[in-house]
Amino acid sequence: MNAQDFLQILREVKDVTFATTDENGRPRARIIDVMLVEEGRLYFCTARGKDFYRELTEGGYVAVTGMNRDFQMVRLEGKAWKVPEQKKWIDRIFEENPVMNDVYPGDSRYILEPFCLDGGQMEFFDLGKSPIQRWSFVLGEEAPREKGFLITEACIGCGKCSRSCPQKCIDRRTDCHEDRCKERREASGDSGAPYVIRQENCLHCGLCQENCPVSAIVRRGERAC
Amino acid sequence: MNAQDFLQILREVKDVTFATTDENGRPRARIIDVMLVEEGRLYFCTARGKDFYRELTEGGYVAVTGMNRDFQMVRLEGKAWKVPEQKKWIDRIFEENPVMNDVYPGDSRYILEPFCLDGGQMEFFDLGKSPIQRWSFVLGEEAPREKGFLITEACIGCGKCSRSCPQKCIDRRTDCHEDRCKERREASGDSGAPYVIRQENCLHCGLCQENCPVSAIVRRGERAC
Numbered sequence: 001m002n003a004q005d006f007l008q009i010l011r012e013v014k015d016v017t018f019a020t021t022d023e024n025g026r027p028r029a030r031i032i033d034v035m036l037v038e039e040g041r042l043y044f045c046t047a048r049g050k051d052f053y054r055e056l057t058e059g060g061y062v063a064v065t066g067m068n069r070d071f072q073m074v075r076l077e078g079k080a081w082k083v084p085e086q087k088k089w090i091d092r093i094f095e096e097n098p099v100m101n102d103v104y105p106g107d108s109r110y111i112l113e114p115f116c117l118d119g120g121q122m123e124f125f126d127l128g129k130s131p132i133q134r135w136s137f138v139l140g141e142e143a144p145r146e147k148g149f150l151i152t153e154a155c156i157g158c159g160k161c162s163r164s165c166p167q168k169c170i171d172r173r174t175d176c177h178e179d180r181c182k183e184r185r186e187a188s189g190d191s192g193a194p195y196v197i198r199q200e201n202c203l204h205c206g207l208c209q210e211n212c213p214v215s216a217i218v219r220r221g222e223r224a225c
Numbered sequence: 226m227n228a229q230d231f232l233q234i235l236r237e238v239k240d241v242t243f244a245t246t247d248e249n250g251r252p253r254a255r256i257i258d259v260m261l262v263e264e265g266r267l268y269f270c271t272a273r274g275k276d277f278y279r280e281l282t283e284g285g286y287v288a289v290t291g292m293n294r295d296f297q298m299v300r301l302e303g304k305a306w307k308v309p310e311q312k313k314w315i316d317r318i319f320e321e322n323p324v325m326n327d328v329y330p331g332d333s334r335y336i337l338e339p340f341c342l343d344g345g346q347m348e349f350f351d352l353g354k355s356p357i358q359r360w361s362f363v364l365g366e367e368a369p370r371e372k373g374f375l376i377t378e379a380c381i382g383c384g385k386c387s388r389s390c391p392q393k394c395i396d397r398r399t400d401c402h403e404d405r406c407k408e409r410r411e412a413s414g415d416s417g418a419p420y421v422i423r424q425e426n427c428l429h430c431g432l433c434q435e436n437c438p439v440s441a442i443v444r445r446g447e448r449a450c
Contacts, residue, residue, distance in 0.1 A: 015292055015296075017242035017244070017254055017256075017290045019242070019244030019252040019253070019254040019288060019290075020252050021246050021250055021251065021252050025246055025250055025284075026246065026286040026288075026302070027244040027245050027246050027252055027254075027286055027287060027288040027302070028244070028288050028302060029242055029244040029252075029254065029288035029289070029290040029300065029302075030290060030298070030300060031242075031290055031291075031292045031298050047428065047429070047430035047431055047432070048430070048431045048435070049373075049374065049428075049429050049430045049431015049432070049434060049435075050429050050430065050431070051372065051429075059250075061251040061252055062252060063244060063251075063252040063253050063254035064254070065242045065244075065254040065255060065256055066256075067240055067256045071240075073255070073256050075254065075255060077251070077252070077253060077254075102355065103352075103357070103391065103392075103428070104391045104430070105391060106391075108389065108390075108391035108430075108432055111391075111430045111431060111432040111435070112430075127328075130327065132328070147276065148274075149274065164333065165333075166328065166329045166330060166333035166336075167328075203272065203274075203328070204272070204274050204275050204276075205272035205273070205274045205275065205329070205333075205336045205337075206272055206273045206274015206275070206336060207272070207274070207333055207336040209274060210273070210336070
């Protein structure tokens with residue numbers, strides 16, 4: 001699965017949450033429709049009178065979150081931009097989402113303006129599986145944001161982290177040279193330590209870090225040079 | 226219906242979005258469970274290793290949004306606080322939500338910490354009805370935030386706003402003295418103008434304001450002294 005597939009999940013869920021930051025720096029959130037997904041772009045719209053419109057045009061950062069009936073959650077966090085050729089896109093959106101005519105009949109539709117999100121951090125989180133599964137993606141050109149934890153070379157191999165992990169996703173390292181194992185180690189930010197976190201099953205709860213007797217576990221993206 | 230009833234909707238939806246602001250002032254959002262609702266308080270929890278935990282303990286402002294199958298959306302925006310007697314409350318949460326044991330078995334549950342939200346702005350928005358219905362509430366002691374628009378005394382009674390309204394929620398004013406009509410006028414911030422917006426049916430789209438030939442329509446909460 002790729003970023004487009006995950007955008008498609010948001011389109012299928014349709015009623016998803018769009019969070020923004022208001023003029024006081026506080027979070028605001030509302031549920032609106034994902035109107036279109038195509039060519040790696042997610043389209044939505046809002047009316048010029050709404051606080052949401054003001055937050056979009058002043059800052060533009062938005063966090064989109066939706067979950068389907070299989071408990072698969074998709075997150076997309078990035079900067080939205082106003083689509084040019086506004087009327088053309090609003091007409092297109094109404095064609096694809098005819099129920100919008102019940103809310104904004106006739107020409108009142110043009111109080112709405114279309115916005116697009118085609119870049120940002122994406123995350124897929126499947127709580128319907130045991131252990132949980134998660135994957136991170138980048139939509140567009142942005143650098144990926146690293147989350148969760150990493151076991152550094154300071155690890156003494158005591159295995160306390162592995163025993164305490166609620167999802168049992170910390171394994172003794174093997175030097176297996178099969179492609180699958182090598183890829184997994186690389187994806188986990190392999191440091192050569194005796195234990196490795198399977199990032200795709202990690203809750204990011206931090207219990208391993210709290211239990212490590214030698215402080216060998218650090219937050220990813222914050223590791224020492 | 227009162228604030229407690231709307232909190233109860235969030236508990237029934239259960240998987241709702243919690244939005245926060247990160248260290249760069251950008252919105253972040255994830256879907257988690259509403260664990261308990263009682264005595265006008267909403268309880269949730271998160272693990273100490275998560276970004277969400279850091280955002281809660283550093284700023285604490287959170288926007289909660291959920292929608293049920295009848296297209297009724299509830300929003301709650303306020304400041305969350307960490308509940309004292311952490312272990313007692315985590316045990317209580319696991320008792321009420323036994324499925325949590327699948328994710329955090331045994332003592333691993335204590336990597337979670339409980340938080341509470343018992344104050345803030347609430348909004349109920351029913352998109353399953355035509356015209357739409359909305360109500361605002363305050364949970365706790367905070368001053369209510371006024372949203373949407375108000376027709377001021379500058380109104381010349383041309384009726385252009387009423388004809389353009391997509392939800393047909395702008396009426397010619399009547400001086401009806403029935404309690405129901407008086408209450409509605411008061412709730413709408415009655416200015417004595419010839420036209421009045423039924424706030425409980427308003428989308429806040431702003432089309433009336435754009436169409437008013439004499440700029441008599443202003444944002445509520447921003448009206449001149």
